[in-house]
Amino acid sequence: MPKRISIVDVAREAGVAISSVSAALNGGPGVSEATRARVRETADRMGWVPSVRGRSLSSKRTRALGLVVQRQPGVLEADPFFAGFIGGVESVLESAGYALLLQIGRSAAAGADRLRRLALSGAVDGVFLTDVSVEDPRYALLDHLQLPAVAVNAPGSVWVSSVTQDHRSGLSALMEHLIALGHRDIAHVAGTPGLVHSEERESVWRCVLESHGLPLGPVITGDFTTEAGARAADALLGGSRVPTAVVCANDLMAIGFLSRAKALGVGVPDDVSVTGFDGVLLGAHVHPPLTTVMTLPGALGTRAAEVLLASVDGGPRVDETIAPAVVVDRASVAPPRVRMA
Amino acid sequence: MPKRISIVDVAREAGVAISSVSAALNGGPGVSEATRARVRETADRMGWVPSVRGRSLSSKRTRALGLVVQRQPGVLEADPFFAGFIGGVESVLESAGYALLLQIGRSAAAGADRLRRLALSGAVDGVFLTDVSVEDPRYALLDHLQLPAVAVNAPGSVWVSSVTQDHRSGLSALMEHLIALGHRDIAHVAGTPGLVHSEERESVWRCVLESHGLPLGPVITGDFTTEAGARAADALLGGSRVPTAVVCANDLMAIGFLSRAKALGVGVPDDVSVTGFDGVLLGAHVHPPLTTVMTLPGALGTRAAEVLLASVDGGPRVDETIAPAVVVDRASVAPPRVRMA
């Protein structure tokens, strides 16, 4: 009901042209300090807030960044990655006066389509690329559109920047730790196939085993949910040849594995060692407390936002790396029990 | 680099006026089926996506809804409420073609200010109100602005609608269950003071005890974090008079309590029963599995989005309720141990 006040109202009230109001409030040149102060005072007094609609149409800047999450709602709910990431992003956007436009596509195809519309409609000045898959089609789209973008935990492209937290060193340190304890039979519970971070973690597991001349234990393909972890426990613990250690691609699957192992009467870490990946808060509160690799989604979000903002302002593409993920040794890992042959 | 194509390009290509393109694509009247089809075909062929900037300026509709979260980043990361809620919201917005504008204010004051700017700048067509505190100043702002809004798990106002999942029945059922088992000494670990859901849960705890003529056990004030739960365990288990049951205002605090209790050598549920509230996925995987009240953030988000969308379309304010939260009885509750007087 209270009619919006616009820049023309402020201009009339202050007795200047609207272009002067604009210049005064945006710090532009061609305005004396006296008028600048007077305009500012008038605008404040009238409670004027520039219309983001008019502004974005005119200035080609929306002052919003886009994030299209393509995940099952269930994973989203349990996995704290996004909450942490978004928290980090927001801490930067807040001071920059930017907003975050969030969309959730339940499949990769739906996500790509939403991203396409988001970009083409000019709703955002740049986008974050998460859950990147190998041969992700979104790179081609963004390269073509030349829309500022930053890939998170995935390689960049000709046009797209990237911000990454190194997974490899932390995970290989964890593997080395297991091997140093005497484990020779190490299984892997993998994440959703096709995602770069799934593939990467599996590749680390494989490389470390090969570098020690150890046999590749069984691989169970999961989807990052606790249910997948439980199914993996069924598959791995019920067989004739039970591994002495199980390296899970994320904490949620490790926690699901832990629960099912307990239900099956298999002791952790006495009968089998289990490790996770992510470092979720609750991993410290399960039984036994989960040995894992601690990642920093918040720091990742912060840096990604800074990079993307710089890119929006015309900066060059960059490939950044934040502090690597480190092993957090809790109590779900122990030397293997000596067994009968 | 590939210059944006606009509605005038489509109009020229199809040989009609831009107003006809607009009418044709938006299903407006005054367009023959023949031209409508031709325009649609042309637009598709050219890959035209309407500019949300031009559209929102002209139509007074942004096709975006706002959510200002005012929480500490830490809580946000661990508490799956928002991920679930946002998932539910998005499932509705996706089909409606709306986007979600997310902002995080680290304090209530910062949140209120961000909401104010969000509303005044015309960036959104409506907003969700979460983490509402008693006497929340945002109601007055929205009432004054007449901006469509829906309060989540909090009462509405003259102008603001509300969508609520009943907490009281589930929590009082949980209390009755404890009392039926023989508990007489029931403590409460409360949430952040001032928030309506904190106050509400404490009030249920108080009412049920009073209705049974039982003494009010000690109340420890927390802040919904696991650390607060651990501190509560220190306070409650170290004292001379240890309660037989502890009702926590959320799962995170209950889980923190559980961990610390184990560290202190206090058995759950043998020495003390513990309950949570929320029904987070991981509550089933801690030891012992947590008895709690299961809420449905996703369903809440879905309904809230529907209500808000209806409100944006001029619908009347409503107060909705979704299916109540129900008790999930796992293993952290047992009859009290018989003690020496």
Next chain:
DNA sequence: CGATGAAACCGAAACGTTTCGGTAAGCGGA
């Protein structure tokens, strides 16, 4: 004293869409 130039300020176009008043064509009825 007049020319020069910078600083301050103004006016209008441009951004891309929706919306509304207006016009031409077609058609049935008197």
Next chain:
DNA sequence: TCCGCTTACCGAAACGTTTCGGTTTCATCG
């Protein structure tokens, strides 16, 4: 034949800002 009504379509204003070219003012310098 002419009037009036409907249908299809067009042109232009409006939304609120930024931006850019232009004009005035005034001090400076030759």
